[in-house]
Amino acid sequence: MPANQFASYLGPKYKTQLGRTIAQALIEASFTVNIVSRASSTFATHAHPSAIFKCASYESTMSLEEALQDQDAIVEAFNPIAAAYQDNILRAAIRMGVKHIITPDFSSDTFNPQAHELRIFEPKLCSQTRLESLASQGKIYWTAIIVGPFYDWAISRGLFWVNNQDRKITLFGSGNQRISMSALSIVGRATVAVLQHPKDFVNRPAYFADYTISTNELIALWTLYENGSKLWDKDTDNGLKDRLSTPAYVLLGTFEEDSRYGADFGTKVEPGWEKPRHQLKQDLNKLLLD
Structure with missing residues (x-):
């Protein structure tokens, strides 16, 4: 897709850092950007004066059609739970002639065979099946950005295994589990790359990462703090649904010892996207000093 085409950012709240990063990158790459949000959401229209802001109800195909008129692509950047509305979005997109949809991923590998065990992804996995069926009929094509x-983002909020307050690393299990990770800015760069060269990414997940590394490879830099908690079963027993905010999600979704949930996708990363290891040390040092 040429860089002067039209793209809609479809997300619940443009004010999130994910939304701002994607929209900013598209605008800087000369895309004409529509930012579509539900009427119940709030966003700052002054942040990008060149963007077009619209409201739409995900429950109404007609409302979505109005918002998606004359668009070439859709970037879905909402919580995976909102993927329950994907059928409406797809119907509206196809009726309006949208060619390309970037699915609501931008995080873990939902194409991992065990992804269904992480219940937060259930709506996304169900909607993906429908999307692939439509793509096989040539009605639309898709890309998932992993x-x-x-x-x-996580270190600055105390959510990751490197603590920027006391300069400690949390060790999960043996510490040998490798994870593929990225700076937030990668979502913008990856989205632009996919939309500018869509034929390279048609109907498949595209993996982007700045680094793939294990905890043990960083231990020499910081004090070690051991953590062996197992909380996932406890969360399930308590009927908990908001797993994104729990320690269990961090432990199993990101650091599971055998990479059962695809935390290590280093062998799948698009060529030329990973940074050299020495750059990670510089990046982390900067984060710890901020």
């Missing part, structure tokens, strides 16, 4: 956890 980037792993955002280490810079």
Whole structure:
């Protein structure tokens, strides 16, 4: 897709860092950007004066059609739970002639065979089946952008295994588990790359990561703090649904010892996207000093 075509960013709240990063990258790459949000959401229209802001109800195909008129591509950047509305979005997109849809991933590998065990992805996995069926009929094509956890965003909020307050590393299991991870900025760069060269990414997941590394490879830099908690079963027993906010999600979704959930996708990363290891040390040092 030429860089002067039209793309809609479809997300619940443009004010999130993910949304701002994607929209900013598209605008800087000369895309004409529509930012579509549900009427119940709030966003700052002054942030990107060149963007077009619209409201749409995900429950209404007609409302979505109005918002997606004359668009070439859709970038879905909402919570995986909102993928329950994917049928409406797809119907509206196809009726409006949208050619390409980037699915609501931008995180873990939902194409891993065990992804269904992480219930947060259930709506996304169901909607993906429908999307692939439509793609096989030539009605639309799709790309899923997989980037792993955002280490810079997570470290600054105390959510990752490197603690920027006391300069400690949390060791999960043996510490040999490798994970593929990225700085938040990669979502913008990857989205632009996919939309500018769509034929290279048609109907498949595309893996992007800045680094793939194990905890043990960083231990020499910081003090070690051991953590062996097993909380996933406890969460399930308690009927918990908000797994993104729990320690169990971090432990199993990101650091599971045998990479059961695809945390290590280093062998799948698009050529030329990973950075040299010495750059990671510089990046982490900067985060710890901020």
